[in-house]
Amino acid sequence: PPSSKKDYSNRGMTLEEDINAANMYYVARNLASVHKKPTPVQIVNVDYPKRSAAVIKEAYFKQASTTDYNGVYKGYHVDFEAKETRNKTSFPLSNIHEHQVTHMEQVTNHCGLSFIIIRFSPLEETYLLESKYVLDFWKSKEKGGRKSIPHAFIKENGYHIPFHFQARVDYLKALDKVLAKLEEDEHV
Amino acid sequence: PPSSKKDYSNRGMTLEEDINAANMYYVARNLASVHKKPTPVQIVNVDYPKRSAAVIKEAYFKQASTTDYNGVYKGYHVDFEAKETRNKTSFPLSNIHEHQVTHMEQVTNHCGLSFIIIRFSPLEETYLLESKYVLDFWKSKEKGGRKSIPHAFIKENGYHIPFHFQARVDYLKALDKVLAKLEEDEHV
Ligand SMILES: [Mg+2]
Numbered sequence: 480p481p482s483s484k485k486d487y488s489n490r491g492m493t494l495e496e497d498i499n500a501a502n503m504y505y506v507a508r509n510l511a512s513v514h515k516k517p518t519p520v521q522i523v524n525v526d527y528p529k530r531s532a533a534v535i536k537e538a539y540f541k542q543a544s545t546t547d548y549n550g551v552y553k554g555y556h557v558d559f560e561a562k563e564t565r566n567k568t569s570f571p572l573s574n575i576h577e578h579q580v581t582h583m584e585q586v587t588n589h590c591g592l593s594f595i596i597i598r599f600s601p602l603e604e605t606y607l608l609e610s611k612y613v614l615d616f617w618k619s620k621e622k623g624g625r626k627s628i629p630h631a632f633i634k635e636n637g638y639h640i641p642f643h644f645q646a647r648v649d650y651l652k653a654l655d656k657v658l659a660k661l662e663e664d665e666h667v
Numbered sequence: 668p669p670s671s672k673k674d675y676s677n678r679g680m681t682l683e684e685d686i687n688a689a690n691m692y693y694v695a696r697n698l699a700s701v702h703k704k705p706t707p708v709q710i711v712n713v714d715y716p717k718r719s720a721a722v723i724k725e726a727y728f729k730q731a732s733t734t735d736y737n738g739v740y741k742g743y744h745v746d747f748e749a750k751e752t753r754n755k756t757s758f759p760l761s762n763i764h765e766h767q768v769t770h771m772e773q774v775t776n777h778c779g780l781s782f783i784i785i786r787f788s789p790l791e792e793t794y795l796l797e798s799k800y801v802l803d804f805w806k807s808k809e810k811g812g813r814k815s816i817p818h819a820f821i822k823e824n825g826y827h828i829p830f831h832f833q834a835r836v837d838y839l840k841a842l843d844k845v846l847a848k849l850e851e852d853e854h855v
Pocket residue numbers: 547560561562
């Protein structure tokens with residue numbers, strides 16, 4: 480176990496590493512079952528040496544048709560993309576690919592919980608932002624609108640994910656707030 | 668489009684190909700968003716040639732920690748494994764790996780719809796069987812019980828998936844029956 484206090488900070492860890500650690504923690508605690516999807520690879524040539532494991536000798540990266548993570552939490556289908564930016568004042572939409580937006584739209588249509596986890600690295604701030612907002616900004620961008628989501632907008636409409644020792648990006652707490660709001664809206 | 672009637676039959680198509688085709692049909696019709704997870708690969712060495720795509724030069728197959736397919740349907744988290752057997756009278760549990768059983772258990776615990784799609788190839792019969800039954804047989808096997816699930820049991824407790832021209836393995840129809848039963852049980 481790490482002995483210096485410095486090791487507990489988020490410095491040097493990527494957002495993906497933090498989310499993977501959180502997912503392991505959630506599975507170990509039986510809180511949720513969320514996994515990162517493997518990188519899609521087009522395998523062209525495989526070698527089968529005697530007495531040892533098959534070796535892939537030629538393969539190419541394929542574009543993912545979905546988002547990075549999905550799984551189940553409290554019966555809800557959870558699907559999200561993780562994105563880091565070095566910007567301080569806004570999240571550039573160029574970080575998101577068209578096919579990811581299409582996928583977010585589909586998950587939302589089928590009543591899944593679709594969102595992105597955005598980290599502003601220089602600020603050391605991480606937020607959960609529901610896809611409906613991302614889709615709004617995306618559509619407005621396509622009509623000639625702004626090409627990024629302001630930090631202030633994300634701060635107001637997203638949910639801040641504080642650093643947590645055991646689950647570095649403890650996004651389930653933020654998700655609980657989304658769920659509370661959904662249930663509130665249903666009962667109005 | 669295929670012109671002979673023979674092409675419409677399931678002969679020669681693997682179960683995975685049929686399910687992939689069904690998923691494409693469902694996405695195109697906006698009925699569900701279900702995808703096959705990519706094969707997990709441990710990438711060791713990548714070449715970056717000038718002016719062309721990166722080439723993976725050394726990689727190894729990793730064991731999947733989850734099941735083959737997942738996604739969202741009518742707000743439900745859907746997660747399943749596809750398995751073909753050449754047997755006629757039973758489905759051997761040796762077709763399923765321990766980590767897949769663990770994953771099915773976790774998805775079930777978090778109220779996802781977990782199941783397997785089993786095809787008895789020689790019979791040209793395909794069934795949807797909820798994971799709760801698989802887990803029961805698995806636990807009984809571990810206590811020295813039988814090592815397979817009888818065809819008759821699957822026929823009685825699972826849902827037959829008839830061949831459908833546009834979605835060769837039209838499993839959503841079978842899933843609707845599972846959902847109807849769940850809702851019935853809730854209101855008793
Ligand atoms: Mg990402």
